[in-house]
Amino acid sequence: SQTIHQWPATLVQPVGSPLSLECTVEGTSNPNLYWYRQAAGRGLQLLFYSVGIGQISSEVPQNLSASRPQDRQFILSSKKLLLSDSGFYLCAWSPSELRRGQYGYTFGSGTRLTVV
Amino acid sequence: QKEVEQNSGPLSVPEGAIASLNCTYSDRVSQSFFWYRQYSGKSPELIMSIYSNGDKEDGRFTAQLNKASQYVSLLIRDSQPSDSATYLCAVNPRNNRLAFGKGNQVVVIP
Numbered sequence: 001s002q003t004i005h006q007w008p009a010t011l012v013q014p015v016g017s018p019l020s021l022e023c024t025v026e027g028t029s030n031p032n033l034y035w036y037r038q039a040a041g042r043g044l045q046l047l048f049y050s051v052g053i054g055q056i057s058s059e060v061p062q063n064l065s066a067s068r069p070q071d072r073q074f075i076l077s078s079k080k081l082l083l084s085d086s087g088f089y090l091c092a093w094s095p096s097e098l099r100r101g102q103y104g105y106t107f108g109s110g111t112r113l114t115v116v
Numbered sequence: 117q118k119e120v121e122q123n124s125g126p127l128s129v130p131e132g133a134i135a136s137l138n139c140t141y142s143d144r145v146s147q148s149f150f151w152y153r154q155y156s157g158k159s160p161e162l163i164m165s166i167y168s169n170g171d172k173e174d175g176r177f178t179a180q181l182n183k184a185s186q187y188v189s190l191l192i193r194d195s196q197p198s199d200s201a202t203y204l205c206a207v208n209p210r211n212n213r214l215a216f217g218k219g220n221q222v223v224v225i226p
Contacts, residue, residue, distance in 0.1 A: 043218035044160075044204070090159055094214075104150040104206060105214055107159040 002027035006091045006108030013115055019064075019078040021111050023091030026072065031093040033074040034105060035066055038088040050074060051096065086115045119143060120207050122217035131226050135192040139205030139217055142186070148208035149181055149188045154219065155201045164190060195224045 006023045013019060025031050035047040046059045048066035056066050063082060067075045074091055089112075092105040121140050129135045141149075148167050152160035166172045166179040166188065178191040188207075192199055205217040 044216045046213065049213065104148075104152070104162045104165055106162065110159045112157075 002093070002106065004091060004093055004106055004108040006111060008111055009109065010112045011114070013081050013113065015083055015115055016080045019076070019081055019085070019113070021076040021089055021091075021113075023074045023076075023108055024072055025093045028072070028093070028095070030071060030096045032096055033068065034092040034094075035074065035076050036090040036092060036107075038090065040087070044090070048076070081115045083115050086113055088112055119209060119215035120205055120217040122205050122220050124220050126221040126223060128223045128225055129195050131195060131197060131224055133195050135195050135199065135222050135224070137190045137192075137203050137205075137220050137222070138187060139189065139207075140187045141205075141207040141209075141215070143207070143209035143215075144183075144186065146183075146207045146209050149179070150206040150208075150214070151177075151179060151188075151190045152204040152206060152216075153201045154204060160204055192222070195222075197224050197226055200224045 003026045032051050034049045036044045037047055038044050048056055048058055050056050050068045053068050053071055064078050088110050090110045091108040094103050094105045119142050127135060150162060151164040153163045154160040164174060164177050164179040166181045169181050169183055172179045176193045180189045200223050202219040202221045204219045206214045208214055
């Protein structure tokens with residue numbers, strides 16, 4: 001069966017510090033991968049998605065970046081965090097061949113980031 | 117116009133009652149529809165998927181889809197305190213990237 005791992009679970013970082021969040025998927029190959037952010041009391045905001053190694057699409061311009069160095073690894077980074085980067089960061093995956101979109105996304109357990 | 121709208125505010129239901137949640141979407145060619153449950157501080161969990169007009173039942177959950185009217189709903193029968201959560205509607209539009217609604221909070225009162 002497929003599993004998705006995301007770490008760390010919680011993170012408190014000072015303004016201006018770098019960020020690196022990692023997500024890995026097991027039990028499948030060539031998944032589509034996604035990074036979402038959920039601010040307090042707000043909906044899910046798609047940040048990045050990837051359909052393959054090195055292929056990253058950005059949905060929202062910001063000081064965050066994403067990379068996919070391996071097939072089942074997705075990394076979210078920032079060089080300098082802002083207070084507004086605080087939120088709940090979620091990684092998700094879906095099968096690469098959506099077959100008319102039959103599959104929903106499966107989310108990791110999330111990282112609660114607080115920028116102070 | 118937002119891709120997926122969930123307009124209702126928090127929903128309080130007594131234990132054992134039916135909770136009804138509604139969602140509308142804007143892209144007529146959408147093919148797949150999903151309901152996620154998100155407990156406070158946790159990640160969303162897929163609980164229902166529906167692809168054809170009509171009803172789909174899974175345990176105490178029933179999803180209803182009406183493509184002509186572009187809405188999808190979720191019914192929770194015999195609501196339990198463990199059903200207290202935020203429910204997110206998600207729609208797969210033409211670009212094959214799920215669009216999520218903002219969610220509806222359900223509070224089941226014992």
